[in-house]
Amino acid sequence: MYFTKSDTRCPANGILWLVMAVSLVFQSCTFRADAPTVTTHQVAGQQTLFDFNDPGNKMPETAAEKEVDINNLLDEMTLREKIGQLFFIRARGYFKNVEDESYRALASKVKNYNLGGIVFFKGSIYGQAVLTNRLQELSDIPLWMTQDMEFGAAMRVEQTTRLTPAMGIAATQNPDYAYLAGKITAQEAKVLGVRQIFAPVLDVNNNPRNPVINVRSFSGNPDTVALYGQRFIDGVQSQRVVATAKHFPGHGDTDTDSHRALPVINHDYDRLKKVELAPFEQAINHGLQSVMSAHIAFPKISSNPQYPGTLDPSILNRILVDSLNFKGLVVTDGLEMRGISAHYSPGEAVTLALKAGADMMLLSLDEITAIQEVERAVERGEISEARIDRSVRKILEKKRQAGLFRDRKVDLEQLNVKIKSLENELIADEIARNSLTLLKNEGGILPITADKYPRVLVISVTDTDAEEKGTALVKEMRKYHPSVRHGVIYRDISSEDRSELTENVRWADLIVIGAHMYINSSGSSQFNLSQRRWLEQLPAQTPKALITFGNPYAVKDLPAANVQLLAWDGSDHQLENTAPALFGASGISGRLPINIPGAYDMNEGISLPQSTIRYDLAEAAGLSGEKLYQVDQLMHEAIFDSTFPGGIVTVLKDGIVAYQKAFGYETYEKVNPVYNGDIYDLASLTKIIGTTTAMMKLVDEGRIALDDKVGDYFPEFEEGLKSQVTIQNLLLHNSGLPPFRIYVDELQTRHELVEAVKNEPLINDPGTTYKYSDLGFILMGEIVHEVTGKRLDEYMHETFYRPLGMRSTRFNPRKAGKWIVNRIPPTERDTIYRHKTVRAQAHDERAYYMDGVAGHAGLFSSGSDIATYAQMLINKGSYGGNQYISPSTVEQFTRRQSELNNRGYGFDRKSEEGLSTAGTLASDQSFGHTGFTGTSFWVDPQRDLAIIILTNRTYPYRSYGRDISKVRADVADAVISSIIE
Template sequence: MKHQSIIHYFSNAVVCILLASAILYLGGCKSSEPFELKTTDRTHLSEPQPSNGHIERISEMSGTIPVDSMLNSLTLDEKIGQLFSVPAYGSFTNEHDPGFLRLKRLIRDYHIGGIIFFRGDVYGQAILHNKLQRTAKLPLWVSQDMEFGAAMRVEGTTRFTPAMGVAATGNPENAYLKGKITAREAKALGVHQIYAPVLDVNNNPDNPVINVRSFSADPDLVALFGMNMIEGIESEGILATAKHFPGHGDTDVDSHLNLPVINHGITRLEEIELVPFRKAVNNGLRSVMSAHIAYPNVSTNGNLPGTLDESILRSLLIDELGFNGLVVTDGLEMQGIAANFSPGEAVVLALKAGADKMLISPDEMTAIHELKRAVQSGTISEERIDRSVRKILSLKAEHGLFENRMVNTDDLSYTIDTPEYRAISERIARESVTLLKNDGNVLPVRDVDYLNVLAVALSDDQSGSTGSGWARELRKYHNNVSFHVLDRRTSEEEIDEMRKDAMKADLIIIGSFIVVRSSQPMQIQPEQLEIINELTAGETPSVLMAFGNPYVVRDVPDADVHLMAWSASRSQIDQTVPALFGASHITGQLPIRIPGMYEIGDGIEMRQSTLRYDTPEAVGMSGDSLLAIDMIMQEAINDSVFPGGVVAVMHKGALVWNNGYGYYDYSKTKEISANEVYDLASLTKVVATTTSIMKLVDEGLIGLDDPVQQYIPEFSEGIKKNVTIRHLLLHTSGLPAFKVYVDELQTRDEIISAVRREPLISDPGEEYEYSDLGFILLGEIVEQVSGRRLDRYVRTEMFYPMGMYSTHFNPSAVGGWMSNRIPPTEIDTVYERGLVQGVVHDERAYYMEGVAGHAGLFSTARDLAVYSYMLLNGGLYAGERYLSDSVINEFTEQRSELSNRGFGFDRKSSGFSTAGSLSGPNTFGHTGFTGTSIWIDPDRETAIILLTNRVHPNRSYGSGIGEVRAKVADTVLGSIVSDKEQSL
């Protein structure tokens, strides 16, 4: 072939020189060396590890080709074809599909140089990419619009919050990471150029096309975040594209539908619109996309669209700003162009104006034909075409496309949408949430304050399913949410149901899913707004959550809460709802102005104060490592340590693991789920009794050195008068470890009376003797001081307001919804209780009506995670203080010279510990005889909860429970990647 014969005239040395010249020609090119951290603040993303899979290297033009020689070898038809990028959809395509055959014909017969992929999926796009590359003589330049991450176009990839949400985080590094991860996935898919970021300054609230696609209404913020995103993209060797020059932010017309006209003069453009572009060009910007907008007071060509206007591209961008990179047109099929210019005319004018790459011509074959005729007639020179083709070929050479143009499909499964990428995207989404109004301190929402919630998903479509994922997420955090959709298909009957639920609601939450769509108004439709106003007209507090167009708050100004969420993606919803309930920090700052309401920089900060449900990677843990828990639990079940159990892991405020294993009993007919309610046994000592004492100490109603005789008259004589609350908590009171009592005494009053009269076996403070009896007395002291029995006191003061709804004494009395979730403990043949299920296993607590200071409490792993988080959060939960930070520290630190215990709490022991070998020295918690444990490492902000019924069917089982606890703990702590968010 003609091209191949040319190749062999040139040595590799010449190739290198010519390629270097080509890169210098483009100007401002970034190095494609592997990414290195530029600052210590930047989150490191290590390179994906290559697989051993075969990488195809298919090219009809073997070797590396000097660009100028290659250009000279091309025919005019081949040169013209290189200027065009045609659309393709990256989903499965049959070989005989007309669309696929048309693409092949354009590539083969019209020498098309580029593909722009639209919607598709990972493997569909990769396979089609390779098919099309095989068809092309010269490698195809592949591009894609990825403003919101690769997931904007490719299903199965990582989705990011829109630009405006990224700016709301206040951290430009988030823009860098967004760009870097997007580029990584683009590269894996064979994409060479990303049409992002948007550098438009969105200073027009009625802009129907830019909106959240822009970083801000502040040109300096747009520049800052835009340049960081560009750097992130280009750090991976992918070409970024700033758009839409010279600015699409101040329009109220969508250029997809018509030609917008901006009447500002050059002075105004210099002050606002051009600021981000100028800074980006000075920072080495390599590609720009033009805007189909007329600027009659800047141009000498009246209302000619900027894409076709030499005054805009040649004079302003290239000459004035000094840009010498690749200029790409916006889609030429858009009505701002196509309605007024023929396909060929648009291309000729765009080339004359200074554009290089023609994107999505409405009729490529006609445009190519007309462009060739224009060259032949002298309307445009071949040399002008050569200038653009040289840029395109230089980029293809720079990206190594003449050596390897194919996608390695073997690597896609570990280079796309990794857990680490998702964790970063979700963190950015979480940090983007912006609270602008919180009248009446509605947030954080607590069940106890708002028992009934009405959630209305407001949409401008007619699917009927909008907001269903939002409703599911709301119900994770609130038990009683009624949900309705208000869209264009909502019937009068459904609206009546909304009205009825609104009458019963204690809180109304409006989720606005009004998106920016130029084909219809951006705000709430008048008929919908009338209904919203009716629902919120009373005294019931209301919340507006804007999942999309942020300016919609202008329609509902009187809502008590305005919360910005920026997009309606599932990831954004999942990361926004927790903020409503105090389960994540709210730190976002508004990057735009909402006229008459809010200014740039507005935002109310609110710290996390409730447990969040999240992934291990979101808090710096390895989900892969945590999978070892599955094997530990399965082996224990196989060895009959217990028939089943639940493991929960809470780290840095997030419940990242909560899984059930095995069965209720050894018949293996009923599986364990994560929400089973277990008999906690001696965990009662800390979760109920110690916590109650802590609260009473906090309130000054009890002192640690108060004599017990002050509350228990039987301690008024002999050495018993020296026993204090401190002694009882530290198990140094002198009371014996255990007394059966119930062989003869089987009423609550009889047992309590016997414990009160029990003689000491040593002087107070002299010996450590772990004693249930001391905690039975502490439970009685709680009742003496508070005037309420222990179960009612701790339920009212702590469990219920904290949302620990499955934490009860005597759970079988609560109702079937709870009693049906309780695995059995022992089959009791001594006291003839038979199968013990739904009632306390401990005999003394059983005969004490199920309520005692040492045993009797039942709970779930989730509720214990809530309890753990409250302790780690300094006693705060859902914005309410339950304990002081000082009393928590006092009770959980070592407080005895005779043992390593704190007040009530056990602590990690030296040598073997069921808290594991990796837990820190400040780890505290407790274990329970039935096979339960909770260990909290405050230095790592981690709680490890294991609930089992290891005493089933009798106490001879479960001898290996200590080793299981330690293995689980070490697996959890070993899965912590670092104390700082990292990836890979």
């Protein structure tokens, strides 16, 4: 993962190389139909080629598959049994008791009418699998299970892998995503027993008023539809599942929903061939196995202008079969749709469809009546039995090729292995993130920062009564922003909810509007009138960001929105993968695959790089989640051994917080568990995250030089050996100052303690001896005050912590209130100075008596905040699009700077000999620091890796418990061992 200030290139992909070891090939950042048809993948260290010109990537048939003689089977079947094979009926894949009336009706049809198969609609994984097995037992001939799966199995089956709709996949500019989407869909379909999926949509979405296709299409460009559609088909057929291209000859240029009426397209053949037919023609030439017809009339190309395409021989026989030479399965769209059922009886519709060239009859309104009527039509000579045989033979052949005559049942043991696998989920997440398309970003609102917009209101607008719409987006946003509120403008919103929403509008610094709605074929507005009026009354001075979830044309309804972002789906999966991009935690790189008339042209889009950390799975960052359980074991063992009562481990890799877990309790009483967001006394990590960082900034700005004499700031260092001490000596701990003095037995004010440190005599000549010293950092904290006019806490908060979003990082956390104090475990029962349990106050006595603000100790922070800080260092001083410290200064401070030891300026580095708390596997370039209270962080820049451990190992007493050094080292080694090479 690379963090840059700007990057308009195609995005690098962080998941595929890890999960599938796939090397994705990006040809350009524009839609191209001439992209290569062969791509190289790395699988288990071996190169393999997927040839997209291989028709369907077909596998050779096994001997067992060849055993069934389809001709003999046909000869043995009665006419009615043959006709039954043409029909595919609706089923819901949920659990049903065998005495349930809906199950009895379904089972009766399967047993008595020799049906060809099932069209599954909504269901659950085990419900559909068990029902499949029951129905297969009832049928003499194996059933052919089919299902609509345009955006993955999750389109119909709960808890399966959800994939971005076709248009979003095309927005990624990466055709290989289409292949992987098809492959994942087919993998999960197959393990569910589904052998044919009704996808992809090859319609060209060139009509903005189309109420039924929209984001189901890849693009408004036929070449793009052809390219991405073919890749999807190849992915499906690589798993020996049948893909079905739809809706032939094209449903893109309509403004009528064929579910409700019969659309009419008045284009001539030349136009259809150039646009609508082009994707189907390419797919057929590359081995497409199935086509679904459209219930649309084409009067200018048909000798039967009143017929919908499904019933029209001019469409299916003359164009599809004769002109395009298609030999596969022809599937009707649902015969229950009003484009058919409003004009034809069940049997008449099927008879006409057979005459037109269709093979599989989906979802007749009345299958039993239709079977009877078709039988009579054959008996009357209206249609021949040979014509019936032709279609039945195709269907039986598919069943034979799929091995269903040998094994027709679902293996229930494979469901929890192959469905919604981590591999599939990571790929789906990556596609969703890379599909996001930014069309407008006035004022650089994205990425959002809490510093610029402290209060964010999310308004979800929906054309349904879903009062909870958008909650997944808000939940994810709260990982990146401390103050996000949410309201929903649902269809019949109550006056109370509207009033509350109006109050929140006045509270907000930024309003994010999430549009969750279907396309409106009126073409005038996608929001209803009352919603639009309310949105137009939002205060003009408050910036607004519009995100469309599934209806890209809605951007035209709010042209004044400062941000217009397209997310292609309203599912929780898409919402969860949209939220990080709003804050720079994932990049935005999509390009518009359609024209939005009057607003945007095809291929438009603004690129934003990832610039902040993202919270994601371990595998998303190239770590093995399974191997990281070793960290869990180490932490549990350390708690059991009383090394510390509890703690948090945070792992940052490639810009991703890939592991963050809390362990144990705040104290050994084991009453209050530790949580991921808890805040710890950092002790000496203050030297780095506070003082050293301040010095880096001031050196960068030329306000301090490393060779400045300390005497330039304090007269106590103007004479004798002390006059030789430089800031560089203080940073390297070779100033000659002693490690520490107690002082606080007698001196308990900030002024007294600082003066005592200034007057402390040296114990060694400057630059000759390494002695780790708190005193030198106390002096540097005061130098920051001298140079900036601000105390260290104020300077760091204004310069770093607040703009970086490190909201939990602060000195004197008690001043922030209970919301932060309650997240801080105690550090010690102080029986000497304060005579109480120390909590949310500096554990170090000198820092405590220095009003809680000292250059060596006193800072509190969380694992997430330190991860942000670590990423800033990994980025060479850059974070969130801002350069805080120059790269040269970061490199200078973090590399070895002393011949006396391996330390950098302020930073510790991995020890060259003996035990290092960075572990044995960290690179030699690793840098970091540890804190007395049991805190540590190490950065390995060669691996883009940071390991942060926060504990209160000083509780109940600083002498209590075991040495934490080995735990730190072992955790670091366990993390590095989890990296997937």
